[in-house]
Amino acid sequence: xPGASDYRxxxxxRRALDDLPSAGVGHFPTPLQFLPRLSDELDIEVWIKRxxxxxxxxxxxxxxxxxxxxxxxxxxxxxxxxxxxxxxxxSARTGAAAAAAVGIGSVLLLSGHPPAxxxxxxxxxxxxxxxxxxxxxxxxxxxxxxxxDIVSEFxxxxxxxxxxxxxxxxxxxxxxxxxxxxELDSQLTEAGIESSCLVHTSTSGGTHAGLLVGRxxxxxxxxxxxxxxxxxxxxxxxxxxxxxxxxxERIGTTVDLAPEDLIITTxxxxxxxxxxxxAGTEAIRLLxxxxxxxxxxxxxxxxxxxxVDMARRGALDGPVVFWHTGGYHALFHxxxxxxxxxxxD
Ligand SMILES: Cc1ncc(COP(=O)(O)O)c(C=O)c1O
Numbered sequence: 001x002p003g004a005s006d007y008r009x010x011x012x013x014r015r016a017l018d019d020l021p022s023a024g025v026g027h028f029p030t031p032l033q034f035l036p037r038l039s040d041e042l043d044i045e046v047w048i049k050r051x052x053x054x055x056x057x058x059x060x061x062x063x064x065x066x067x068x069x070x071x072x073x074x075x076x077x078x079x080x081x082x083x084x085x086x087x088x089x090x091s092a093r094t095g096a097a098a099a100a101a102v103g104i105g106s107v108l109l110l111s112g113h114p115p116a117x118x119x120x121x122x123x124x125x126x127x128x129x130x131x132x133x134x135x136x137x138x139x140x141x142x143x144x145x146x147x148x149d150i151v152s153e154f155x156x157x158x159x160x161x162x163x164x165x166x167x168x169x170x171x172x173x174x175x176x177x178x179x180x181x182x183e184l185d186s187q188l189t190e191a192g193i194e195s196s197c198l199v200h201t202s203t204s205g206g207t208h209a210g211l212l213v214g215r216x217x218x219x220x221x222x223x224x225x226x227x228x229x230x231x232x233x234x235x236x237x238x239x240x241x242x243x244x245x246x247x248x249e250r251i252g253t254t255v256d257l258a259p260e261d262l263i264i265t266t267x268x269x270x271x272x273x274x275x276x277x278x279a280g281t282e283a284i285r286l287l288x289x290x291x292x293x294x295x296x297x298x299x300x301x302x303x304x305x306x307x308v309d310m311a312r313r314g315a316l317d318g319p320v321v322f323w324h325t326g327g328y329h330a331l332f333h334x335x336x337x338x339x340x341x342x343x344x345d
Contacts (some may be wrong), residue, residue: 060326181214201303
């Protein structure tokens with residue numbers, strides 16, 4: 001029998017990635033779409049990867065992560081997802097919806113306070129039957145610790161719970177984006193596109209970490225630029241690389257990168273996480289009016305604002321890919337909706 005130290009030598013990482021159990025809650029591949037009117041507007045060839053249209057509860061990027069995390073949990077005989085996020089968390093909503101779709105329960109620990117009327121993501125949390133607990137005005141570390149407490153509580157009550165951290169950015173969850181990168185790689189090859197750069201929205205970093213692992217596996221040379229709209233890590237480059245390395249390790253490979261090789265910009269953070277910005281609002285309107293594709297004011301709108309800014313400054317060389325990570329549910333949360341319908345900005 002080979003020992004753990006032999007694992008890296010004997011396992012084909014692409015095979016190991018393919019063999020990860022999936023919950024079957026996504027519709028993959030997601031479309032890679034050319035954007036003709038936006039390309040004219042920005043004077044650069046723009047493609048968009050449509051992770052906003054895939055699978056349960058209108059999905060978004062988190063579905064790729066939960067697909068693997070829940071897939072593994074089902075294989076391990078687990079029966080209850082415990083996860084966490086902000087009151088309007090896309091990640092928590094996606095986890096709860098994916099759990100419902102495979103017939104298991106979910107408990108969500110959310111920051112903030114119970115709303116008088118649940119809207120947008122919070123409404124979907126209710127509709128898919130999640131048990132929702134509010135932690136008050138607390139930070140991400142507190143929420144992750146709270147998840148561990150809830151897991152212990154449900155163990156004591158005879159369940160077989162499993163946890164997913166903020167953003168579902170565990171090493172396994174992040175591998176959903178290693179798969180996603182290979183999906184994009186095939187689509188680019190099939191369409192004959194030599195893209196120089198890929199821009200995506202980032203917060204907990206699982207998307208970025210997984211894309212880096214996928215790029216390493218593919219051997220494709222493409223810049224991966226993260227527009228960080230959360231700034232949740234003291235040392236984002238170090239945190240990202242640790243996560244990418246742990247994800248790679250899980251499939252018996254490595255990522256050959258130094259922290260300074262990672263491209264992360266916080267230019268679009270504005271007044272902070274989940275606070276709509278004028279640039280984000282303008283970006284949302286631009287993509288809606290040119291291509292009728294919807295973004296949101298917390299994540300993808302700010303990420304797209306970063307993309308537009310780079311394109312307008314001539315910092316990008318076409319063809320380029322903007323990875324749409326979803327999140328437009330937030331458009332239907334009244335405080336966000338009013339920031340967008342205000343014509344004075
Ligand atoms: C719509 C959307 N885009 C991007 C992100 C960031 O992804 P990650 O947490 O993997 O960095 C999130 C995270 O919640 C999200 O909901």
